[in-house]
Amino acid sequence: AIRLGIGKVYGDGFLNVYPQFTGSFGTGQWVLGSIDHPELGEDADRELSGQEVGFRGRLGIRFMNRILITTMYDQRILIKGPEPKFETFEANLVYRIPLKNRRNQLQIFGGWSLEKTTYSGNDFEQEHTMIRAGIRFAFQRGGRKPGSGFGGDPIFD
Numbered sequence: 001a002i003r004l005g006i007g008k009v010y011g012d013g014f015l016n017v018y019p020q021f022t023g024s025f026g027t028g029q030w031v032l033g034s035i036d037h038p039e040l041g042e043d044a045d046r047e048l049s050g051q052e053v054g055f056r057g058r059l060g061i062r063f064m065n066r067i068l069i070t071t072m073y074d075q076r077i078l079i080k081g082p083e084p085k086f087e088t089f090e091a092n093l094v095y096r097i098p099l100k101n102r103r104n105q106l107q108i109f110g111g112w113s114l115e116k117t118t119y120s121g122n123d124f125e126q127e128h129t130m131i132r133a134g135i136r137f138a139f140q141r142g143g144r145k146p147g148s149g150f151g152g153d154p155i156f157d
Contacts, residue, residue, distance in 0.1 A: 001026025001052065011062075018060040028052035030078055032117070039124055050080025068094040087116045107136040 005022030029049040054076035061069045074088040092111035099105055110133040117126045 001028070005056075007058075014064060016060075016062040018058075018062075020056075020058040020060075022056045022058075024052070024054045024056075024076075026052055028078060030084060032084060032119075039126065048078055048080065048084065050078050052076060052078050066096050068092075068096070083120050085118045085120075087118075089114045089116075103140045105138045107138060109134055109136060 001024055003022055003024040005020060007018060007020030010017045027050070029047055030052075031045060031047050033045065054074065056072065056074040058070065058072045070090075070092045072088070072090040074090075075085070077083055077085040090111065090113040092109065094107050094109045097106040097108070111131070113130045115128045115130075117128075118124065
């Protein structure tokens, strides 16, 4: 697959905003699976192959190098036959607490995502919702590098 995109960080360190857009194209083979999509019957376990295209839009906002809010919309479709399509909406919040050694940190995070699947072969539509929350310890070896502030994501450090 080929993925190309653009993005830019705006801000002064206290408040940063990062819009990003990525497009993709390639070949793919999908098996949707009878566990996740039992309503599709036999089609759920059939291997679908063809050209996969998609795009992703992401917006990140960082406050005071401690709070990170991200939202994302992603869409992928397999162009062949019944054209299964996946749309994902996502929102996340991370609060970063530096530990004694500034390279190491404790992260408290939460997020919500909704994945919508449509399958034009039989007018099928299904939604999966996920909520997650937790605590993450991020320990880094060596010297502090740019881009290491939020678990190694170069966008937000």
